[in-house]
Structure formats: structure tokens, C-alpha cells
Amino acid sequence: xxxxxxxxxxxxxxxxxxxxxxxxxxxxxxxxxxxxxxxxxxxxxxxxxxxxxxxxxxxxxxxxxxxxxxxxxxxxxxxxxxxxxxxxxxxxxxxxxxxxxxxxxxxxxxxxxxxxxxxxxxxxxxxxxxxxxxxxxxxxxxxxxxxxxxxxxxxxxxxxxxxxxxxxxxxxxxxxxxxxxxxxxxxxxxxxxxxxxxxxxxxxxxxxxxxxxxxxxxxxxxxxxxxxxxxxxxxxxxxxxxxxxxxxxxxxxxxxxxxxxxxxxxxxxxxxxxxxxxxxxxxxxxxxxxxxxxxxxxxxxxxxxxxxxxxxxxxxxxxxxxx
Ligand code: NAP
Numbered sequence: 001x002x003x004x005x006x007x008x009x010x011x012x013x014x015x016x017x018x019x020x021x022x023x024x025x026x027x028x029x030x031x032x033x034x035x036x037x038x039x040x041x042x043x044x045x046x047x048x049x050x051x052x053x054x055x056x057x058x059x060x061x062x063x064x065x066x067x068x069x070x071x072x073x074x075x076x077x078x079x080x081x082x083x084x085x086x087x088x089x090x091x092x093x094x095x096x097x098x099x100x101x102x103x104x105x106x107x108x109x110x111x112x113x114x115x116x117x118x119x120x121x122x123x124x125x126x127x128x129x130x131x132x133x134x135x136x137x138x139x140x141x142x143x144x145x146x147x148x149x150x151x152x153x154x155x156x157x158x159x160x161x162x163x164x165x166x167x168x169x170x171x172x173x174x175x176x177x178x179x180x181x182x183x184x185x186x187x188x189x190x191x192x193x194x195x196x197x198x199x200x201x202x203x204x205x206x207x208x209x210x211x212x213x214x215x216x217x218x219x220x221x222x223x224x225x226x227x228x229x230x231x232x233x234x235x236x237x238x239x240x241x242x243x244x245x246x247x248x249x250x251x252x253x254x255x256x257x258x259x260x261x262x263x264x265x266x267x268x269x270x271x272x273x274x275x276x277x278x279x280x281x282x283x284x285x286x287x288x289x290x291x292x293x294x295x296x297x298x299x300x301x302x303x304x305x306x307x308x309x310x311x312x313x314x315x316x317x318x319x320x321x322x323x
Contacts, residue, residue: 006094007033007106009303011078012085013244015042016289017279018112019069019078020296021303025110026076028304033106034073035081035099041066042114043280044289048130052139053289062130065289090251090272107310108274108303111252111261112296113244115280115287120152120237124208132214132234137161138288140234141168147233150175150217152205158238159187165236166196173230175200175219200230208235243281252277260284268299274310276302 009025011018014036025032044050047062056065074080081099089096094105117135119125125133134140137151141164149169151162154176162174174191179201181188191197202223209216209229216231243260245252253262253271261282263269268276278299279292 005105007031007104008307009033009108009110009300010035010095010097010104010106011110011112012088012097012247013037013042013112013114013279013281014040014070014080014082015044015066015112015114015279016069016292017114017281017296017299018110019066019073020293021110021112021278021300022073022078022296023069023076024297024300025303026073026078028300030300030304030307032073032078033081033104034078035083035085035097035104036070037084037113038082040070040082043117043135046129046135047139049143050139050289051142069293085247088247088251090248090275093274095274108276108307110268110296110299110303111248111270111275111277111281112279112292112299113247113281114292115241115243115260115284117237117241118239120205120239122205122208124210125205125235125237128208128210128214128235131212132210132232133208134234134236135238136287137164137236137238140236141165144169144234146170148231149173149234149236150205150230150232151236151238152176153238153240154178154180155182155238155240156184156187157240159183159191161236161238162197163187163191163194166194169196169234172197173200173232174198175203175205175217175230177204177222178202205235241280241284241287243284245281255284258284268295268302269306274303274306276306 008030011034022032022034044062051059087098097104148171203219207218261277276299278295
């Protein structure tokens with residue numbers, strides 16, 4: 001491997017943030033290599049209609065939108081490896097990134113590996129994803145106007161989603177596996193004060209019902225083992241998210257509890273100069289395709305400027321008189 005094999009930027013992760021970072025860095029002549037992952041497309045691949053991404057007045061299917069993002073980056077010269085990164089070494093530059101035995105070297109890295117909504121792990125949940133099973137109330141609540149929905153979870157997300165859904169749905173049943181909520185009292189109070197929300201505690205969802213679309217859920221009371229069927233048009237699973245950061249443990253600063261990458265101030269800089277993070281892997285607050293895309297753009301601009309400043313420093317050092 002020689003110096004010319006060192007890329008200017010490698011983007012790890014192919015979804016809203018990664019493809020936008022690739023588009024911007026390709027248009028800045030940085031010849032990005034996107035190691036997009038086997039399951040590229042991220043969370044939008046389990047979303048059906050996306051109606052809140054600006055520029056698609058008639059809505060768009062999540063997977064279709066990801067293909068268009070990818071195509072747009074490719075048009076400007078982004079290259080892709082459709083595989084998972086297995087190891088990284090950010091201890092010195094050029095940084096090193098491995099896919100199995102293949103090693104790539106690069107001056108900058110943009111980490112855009114995203115986060116996954118936790119799933120209940122039911123086969124019926126998986127088969128009805130995007131057909132009534134959702135992981136994002138902000139994205140999908142409007143599809144459930146005057147319909148009945150079930151929300152699972154007992155944290156702040158579940159309270160927030162239930163309260164938000166109550167603006168649209170005719171009835172929201174919040175199912176939580178314990179009697180005590182993990183959510184902050186103020187969020188619980190707000191949900192309790194909403195007439196349309198009914199609480200079912202000490203219960204877990206055992207099965208999602210529906211042939212093609214959700215028609216209800218079967219819940220089991222964990223204390224009595226009693227099973228009950230709740231008719232519903234939608235199931236919102238709000239049991240938390242896991243950022244995809246295992247690869248970066250010990251190398252990039254992350255929140256000790258949640259594992260989300262830490263970025264500095266308004267930038268996408270991580271603790272390692274030259275490594276940037278964009279999208280849901282560093283955002284546990286907004287988690288939208290449009291915000292992920294926005295931060296992908298920021299990361300590409302940050303990487304480009306950082307590299308230009310580095311090259312300037314190098315030229316200055318070379319031009320300095322030797323003593
Ligand atoms: P979380 O705090 O980890 O809560 C997850 C909830 O889901 C818990 O109640 C947990 O039950 C339940 N759960 C986990 N796995 C389950 C399973 N397999 N089956 C059934 N239930 C399951 O996650 P979160 O609510 O997404 O919140 C994440 C972070 O974001 C928190 O720090 C939260 O405060 C913050 N947040 C803040 C706001 C806000 O302030 N507006 C809004 C949303 C989120 P157990 O309690 O029994 O473990």
C-alpha cells in the first residue's frame with residue numbers, strides 16, 4: 001500500500017446521514033468511499049410511507065428514498081463497499097478501517113452508523129413492520145387519525161409517543177411490563193392527564209395480530225398469566241434505541257450509559273481530530289431522516305475544512321526554514 005492508497009474520507013454507514021455526507025464530500029472532490037454495511041438504508045428500510053421529508057409532497061417509501069440518496073451520491077463519484085466494517089484504528093493517521101481482511105486507510109472518517117430502535121423480537125412484529133407496526137410516532141401518527149393504537153414501553157419515549165398519538169388516534173392503550181415507570185414523573189403525569197390514553201400495566205405484548213395490516217395485539221399479564229386481545233390498527237414500539245457504536249469502544253468518546261457518540265458543540269467533531277460523527281449515532285434527541293441528512297452535510301463540510309487546514313499546516317511546516 002502506498003500514499004496514493006490513502007483516501008481523503010471514508011464514510012462508515014449508508015443511510016440518510018452517510019449518503020448525505022458522501023454526496024457533499026463527493027461534490028467537494030474528496031472521492032468518498034462509503035462502507036455502507038450489508039443492511040444499508042438504516043431505519044428507513046423498515047418504514048413504509050415517509051410524509052415528512054421535505055421535497056416529497058406526495059410522500060415516498062423509506063427504502064425508495066434511501067435508494068435515491070445513494071444514487072445521488074453515486075452520481076458525483078462516491079464509491080461503495082456493501083459490507084460491514086469489522087475493525088477500526090483511529091490511534092494514528094492515516095486512520096485504518098477494516099472489512100474482514102481488507103484494510104482501507106484514510107485521512108478523515110465520518111461515522112454514520114445510526115441507531116436501531118429496539119424491537120420486541122416477535123415474528124409477527126417483524127412481518128407487520130410498516131403495515132401498522134411503527135417505531136416512530138412523529139413519523140407515522142398522522143396515519144392513525146381516528147384509529148386505535150397500542151404503545152409499548154414505560155420510558156419517556158413511550159409517554160411522549162402516547163401523548164403525541166392521542167392528538168390523532170381515537171384511543172391509545174399504553175402497555176408496560178411493570179407497575180412502575182422508568183419515565184420522569186412529569187411525562188407520566190402528562191400522559192395520565194390525557195383522556196384518550198389508557199394504561200395497561202404488568203403486561204407484555206405476546207403477538208401482533210393481522211393478516212397484511214395490524215388488527216390488534218395479544219397481551220399477557222405477567223403476574224396472572226392472563227391473556228387479553230386488544231383490537232388496534234397500529235402498534236408503536238417505544239422501548240428505546242441502541243446506537244451502533246460497539247466498533248468504536250475505547251477509541252471515540254461515547255455516553256457511558258447510552259453509548260451515543262459525543263460530538264463537540266455545534267460541530268460533528270469527535271474527540272479524535274479528523275473523525276466526525278453524523279446522524280442518529282450521535283443524536284438521541286431528534287432522530288429524523290431530515291436531521292440525520294443535515295448532520296451528514298455538516299460532517300462532510302467539517303471534514304473538508306479540517307483536511308484543508310491540515311494540508312495548510314503541512315505546507316507551512318515544509319516551507320518553514322530549517323534550523
Ligand atoms: P428507556 O428510558 O430505556 O426506556 C425503555 C422502556 O421500554 C422501559 O420502560 C423498559 O421497561 C421498556 N422495555 C425495554 N425493553 C422492553 C421489552 N423487550 N419489552 C417491553 N418493554 C421493554 O428508553 P426511552 O424511553 O427511549 O428513553 C431513552 C432516553 O431518552 C432516556 O434518557 C429518556 O429520558 C430520553 N428521552 C427524553 C424525552 C424528553 O425528555 N422529552 C423523550 C424521549 C426520551 P423497564 O422500565 O421495565 O426496563
